[in-house]
Amino acid sequence: MVGNPFICKCGGLLEVVRPWKGIDSEKLKQLWDNRLSERMTVYASGVWRYKELIYPELPEPYITTKYEGNTGLYPTETIARYTGVRQLLLKAQSENPSGSFKDNGMTVAVSHGRSLGYERFTCTSTGNTSSSLAMYAALAGCTSVVYLPGNHISASKVRQTAAYGAELILFNGTYDDGIRFSRQYSEPLGQYVCNSMNPFRIEGQKSIVYEMAHQLRWELPDWIVVPGGALSNATALGKGLLELKQLGFIQKLPRVAVIQAEGASPFHRMVSLGDTSLIPEPQPMTIASALNIGNPPSWRKALHYIIGQLQGVTASVTDEEIMEAKGLIDRCGIGCEPASAAPVAGLKQLVRDGVVHPEETAACILTGHLLKDTEVIPYSYSPSPIDLSLEAVNGLLSRG
Template sequence: MPYRAWFQCIAGCDEKYKLNEIIYHCKKCGNLLEVVHDLDQLRKHDAKYWKDLLDARYLRTKWPYGSSVWGKKEFVCPQVKNENVVSLYEGGSNLFWAERLGKELGIENIWIKQCGNSHTGSFKDLGMTVLVSMVKQMISEGKKIPAVACASTGDTSAALAAYCAAAGIPSIVFLPKDKVSLAQLIQPIANGALTLSIDTDFDGCMKLVREVCLKNNIYLANSMNSLRIEGQKTISVEIVQQFDWEVPDVIVVPGGNLGNTSAIGKGFLIMEAMGITNKRPRIVCAQAAKANPLYLSYLTGFKEFKPIKAQKTLASAIQIGDPVSYQKAINILKKFDGIVEQATEDELANAAAQADKTGLFSCPHTGVALAVLKKLLEKKKIKAHEKVVVISTAHGLKFTEFKINYHENKLKEVTPRFANLPVSVPPSYEAVKTAILEKFEGFSL
């Protein structure tokens, strides 16, 4: 069946462009583009057909459908030929029932979608597989693309470098100097990317990479390129699939450049259009208080949006004051009874640590989402009986310095309420016994 998709202006222009065209903005009005699918073709099959097909493919071995992104190829990126798919079998990440944490927060049904359990340790893999596959497709068609580039606060660069390495395509990453963790910095280096450490912030890197790509026909891989959104929207489909095709009540997602906020909504919208679901969750965008332009816009009812100068935050991947996808995110939040809330440095650090003590290992951005969830529970904007999914965007192992500094009480503006340092003891039974008894109240040996 000839499934089709194309780029179309988000502002409602009639302008349409092919997916293999190197374009990021509407030529008519300058707005961002989005990928639009031929729904008439998709609707020729009913919901049962799609559910059965997706379940049959999920995490199996037939190329490339075992990938939780490419298992949904028909409504992600149908134009890429299977031989040009660049996949590391991304997706299929754990949906963790955080029962103990829920009891502490006063909510019955909280789940953590652990997108960090992916090849490069973040949700960015889901979008990058689509983008790099389309680049490989275009190269196979004769287009001259010397390299793919991105500005990044860490995770995007890791995903781009890994997928380009797998495809044999040169990659270039623009990183703000001293603003990404060492674990994030080493990933593109290890995968052979040209890694540029630039003495500016993410917004400065974004300005530079756009100029370099425009002038040199290098393909831009940031989330303003809506091919990325097509892969990331599969998070929503996967969540519903893991819940046996039931839609949760609330999704809480950290927000920086805001591509993932729009992607989450888009995933639910296409399932609704295909008849797979008939309910929309509320979407909550969680921002760090030091990088909160969308939150400030939300306070005005989204009547205005003003970029800000983001301050240094522990949630470094969302330290973005001029997010590219703000209009897409606003459009989605309006359709999903959306809420935007913020979290301070103290709130996000302690929320991450509290989650860790119940079996998780949370990145600081997940800490932002968890802190916001706690606030909204206290404000009764989220009810204790609702089924809530928190999007955990990256693996905690990328942020070991953050965790070490938390437990050693070295983080500014943070009072570590869950600090847990090693206990030094001499090599004797009595010393070990004493340490155990001091640690666990009511414990007997």
């Protein structure tokens, strides 16, 4: 390991692998059931509730938590009809404290960094990762440094991060340049790196499927569908599912699907072609900003778990399909950012293509909150203000 503790000599990313001795799934289910009524301890968290499968040896005082997870799992008939499956559930990781699924992993990464004595945390990002990182670093009483690629500045996206007190460093170059710099210099700078190369983020993100299984009394739907950007979410889903099965928490593995945006779909392209080597997309381009990643850091892990171990499938969807699905999710009263709608659009395609059977059930994971990306929301009202009267209002309403 040179310069960064998470990079293997082979150039790949390290991963947490445990021998899993002495796990009694029935006893743990009982313990986790009991913890559901916690409200003011670390076990009130939807991540740390499952500490035994996430980071068993971490001493409690290092844990920095905002009771992340604990998100709604909503059945919706409208989306079931839209996608064409018998029953559909939306798992709203958008309800996390910073507004995205990144919190599930970040609480573990920051807690791990604190246990190593770090007081400065870092990542390269202009989106959900940086705001989650900055929030947990602040909560831990530590500082955070966020590298912003100069060609990708969007004021609204960095404001949340800035609010939590992150130091923002604008640089010449791309996202990948920032990642490379962190790999090389995070150690001499005394910065703990929280990009998705950090394996403890994957460990934390496994809790999304743990919590979903718990909510469903350990019987998962036939399919679980996630969006694919950096692919840490897909990796965590795959790793988490295999552990649940291996350790006896669930009897049957669901099928999994990873949905990318057409303009940023190098993983889907690789899988479709039967390749095992990813060719990065040099100019990723999608309205779903959280999926706008051309060189997904966790592609090897995702390939191993999702394709190799779980025989999962992939698909890509257009921006138009994403926005249509988002509109529907929003109008159901659930709501999400565009990236989160890709699984719904993808599931519809998989049903149409006969990959998913109409009699099957599915859950889609919503990764980010509606409020994360309000700029893309179309809206309209009567072009000029009306004078309020019963007639005028009735006229407008009957027109609609």
